[in-house]
Amino acid sequence: MSSSAEDYNEYFRVLELCSDASFSDVRNSYLHLKALYSGDSIATANIPDEFPEGTRQNILGQIEDAYSKLVGFFEKRGRESGCKDRPAITFDDEFKEYLAGMTSFNGPLLRQIREKLGIKLSDIASYTRIRKQYFEEIELEKFSSFPAEVYLRGYLTEYAGYLSLDVSRVVSDYMNRYRLLTGK
Amino acid sequence: MDNGRDREKRCEIWAIGGGKGGTGKSFITSCIGDYLASEGKKVILIDADLGGANLHTFFGVSKPQNSLTDFFERKLSLNDIVIDCGIPDLGLVTGALGSLDSENIKHVQKLKFFKHIKSLDAEYVIIDLGAGSHGNTMDTFMLADKMIVVIVPELTSIENMYHFVKNVFFRKLKIVLDRHGLKDLFLETWKNRESHGIKNLNDLVSHLKEGSVDVRSIFDKEMSGFRIDIVLNQLRSSRDIMLGLSVKSVCMKFLGFHARYAGYVEHEESVLKCINKRQPFMRTYPYSNVVKEIGRLSDNLIEGKEVKTSEFVCRRL
Numbered sequence: 001m002s003s004s005a006e007d008y009n010e011y012f013r014v015l016e017l018c019s020d021a022s023f024s025d026v027r028n029s030y031l032h033l034k035a036l037y038s039g040d041s042i043a044t045a046n047i048p049d050e051f052p053e054g055t056r057q058n059i060l061g062q063i064e065d066a067y068s069k070l071v072g073f074f075e076k077r078g079r080e081s082g083c084k085d086r087p088a089i090t091f092d093d094e095f096k097e098y099l100a101g102m103t104s105f106n107g108p109l110l111r112q113i114r115e116k117l118g119i120k121l122s123d124i125a126s127y128t129r130i131r132k133q134y135f136e137e138i139e140l141e142k143f144s145s146f147p148a149e150v151y152l153r154g155y156l157t158e159y160a161g162y163l164s165l166d167v168s169r170v171v172s173d174y175m176n177r178y179r180l181l182t183g184k
Numbered sequence: 185m186d187n188g189r190d191r192e193k194r195c196e197i198w199a200i201g202g203g204k205g206g207t208g209k210s211f212i213t214s215c216i217g218d219y220l221a222s223e224g225k226k227v228i229l230i231d232a233d234l235g236g237a238n239l240h241t242f243f244g245v246s247k248p249q250n251s252l253t254d255f256f257e258r259k260l261s262l263n264d265i266v267i268d269c270g271i272p273d274l275g276l277v278t279g280a281l282g283s284l285d286s287e288n289i290k291h292v293q294k295l296k297f298f299k300h301i302k303s304l305d306a307e308y309v310i311i312d313l314g315a316g317s318h319g320n321t322m323d324t325f326m327l328a329d330k331m332i333v334v335i336v337p338e339l340t341s342i343e344n345m346y347h348f349v350k351n352v353f354f355r356k357l358k359i360v361l362d363r364h365g366l367k368d369l370f371l372e373t374w375k376n377r378e379s380h381g382i383k384n385l386n387d388l389v390s391h392l393k394e395g396s397v398d399v400r401s402i403f404d405k406e407m408s409g410f411r412i413d414i415v416l417n418q419l420r421s422s423r424d425i426m427l428g429l430s431v432k433s434v435c436m437k438f439l440g441f442h443a444r445y446a447g448y449v450e451h452e453e454s455v456l457k458c459i460n461k462r463q464p465f466m467r468t469y470p471y472s473n474v475v476k477e478i479g480r481l482s483d484n485l486i487e488g489k490e491v492k493t494s495e496f497v498c499r500r501l
């Protein structure tokens with residue numbers, strides 16, 4: 001027991017958090033660190049002695065690992081304390097067909113799907129603890145308020161997961177469209 | 185441990201440095217001092233920028249009656265040259281105007297200076313440091329209970345800050361190991377760093393720790409508390425708020441020391457207006473964002489807390 005508790009402390013430490021951090025702290029920190037070490041930042045420029053490529057990759061690996069371990073940690077804790085789960089969504093055949101007919105996921109379509117399922121944005125927001133506005137903006141394809149691409153991707157993943165959609169397909173379609181629209 | 189009783193009585197010392205000039209060290213010092221005083225704390229500010237002393241100007245004090253010159257040259261005690269800067273509970277030791285540069289301060293004088301700082305009659309002593317990594321500047325920085333750096337969202341400022349803190353860390357490590365008779369080992373290792381595959385401070389520390397149990401325990405006892413508090417000043421957009429977190433991360437993951445992101449202060453045109461009119465900012469624009477941010481930042485510093493991560497993602501300017 002004590003050794004596994006220590007491991008989690010180490011994962012919190014990698015994400016630069018105290019061990020009493022909430023899951024949304026964990027996610028925010030993960031998204032930030034991932035953006036920081038996979039892109040360019042004035043915080044990482046001009047320290048070549050300390051920042052060789054290999055070390056950077058190493059750190060990114062540690063961050064990924066810590067995050068996935070902590071996701072597991074919070075899921076387990078949520079189950080134990082009987083936390084509010086996301087509603088089980090089952091699609092009937094008609095709906096499956098409707099989804100299968102989609103060629104590509106974009107903001108307005110996601111909104112349509114969500115409304116058909118009778119899910120409110122505020123439900124997703126309170127379950128994921130991400131501000132409702134971000135989901136609104138995903139549906140409206142208004143990207144200016146996302147501090148970095150990884151946040152958009154991170155929130156979209158939560159959104160699609162909540163709706164029980166095929167997360168990787170939704171994310172890849174949507175992000176392609178995002179790059180097209182923003183020229184990135 | 186054994187001087188625990190003295191520590192309880194003596195003032196808490198904060199030093200504000202960070203390498204580059206013009207980032208707002210003096211402005212931030214003046215504001216934090218004003219905030220703490222208005223919260224009922226007894227505060228003394230020391231202008232230790234011996235090259236470009238101007239902290240008094242932020243309070244509209246034009247010609248200081250006494251300055252550090254009187255301490256270094258006329259042998260007055262530090263307590264006797266604290267002047268009134270027009271704000272209750274806030275005292276000021278003004279810098280030496282031009283006549284002194286830190287090269288001229290002898291070792292004994294420096295020790296006396298530090299001794300006097302510790303015995304100042306105040307709860308908080310905040311020291312405003314000059315730019316650069318001069319030995320005296322670094323020693324004064326290390327003296328503090330809280331080592332605070334002020335940066336702006338600009339590559340050169342961040343670069344200078346890293347450089348400054350790395351130098352301070354190196355100096356402190358050298359002093360600590362010297363005290364344990366290990367200075368030669370330290371210097372020898374650093375001199376031959378290439379043959380040991382040492383590229384940076386982190387490598388140096390790991391190498392020394394691996395090589396000896398003594399070094400490891402010395403390090404754990406005396407260096408593990410080395411921590412800087414980061415203040416990000418002159419923000420122009422909410423996206424920059426996260427930069428403080430990024431810089432903190434680099435300090436911890438790559439440079440090898442603890443860091444906290446204590447707070448940020450946005451850029452406001454009224455700051456310059458106030459300075460030019462010689463008005464104390466905190467009292468002239470009490471409802472500005474800057475005043476609120478200084479309050480949050482100072483509270484974080486007192487409690488050893490940080491900007492909350494929720495602020496990065498949720499807050500929009």
Ligand SMILES: Nc1ncnc2c1ncn2[C@@H]1O[C@H](COP(=O)(O)OP(=O)(O)O)[C@@H](O)[C@H]1O
Pocket residue numbers: 204205206207208209210211212417418419449450451452453455456459474
């Ligand atoms: N938050 C701020 N908003 C606007 N201007 C600022 C702010 N902080 C500092 N400045 C400007 O930067 C200048 C330099 O500040 P100063 O405190 O003298 O820097 P330092 O002591 O680091 O050399 C000030 O004169 C002021 O005009």
Ligand SMILES: [Mg+2]
Pocket residue numbers: 209210211233236238312313314
């Ligand atoms: Mg200054």
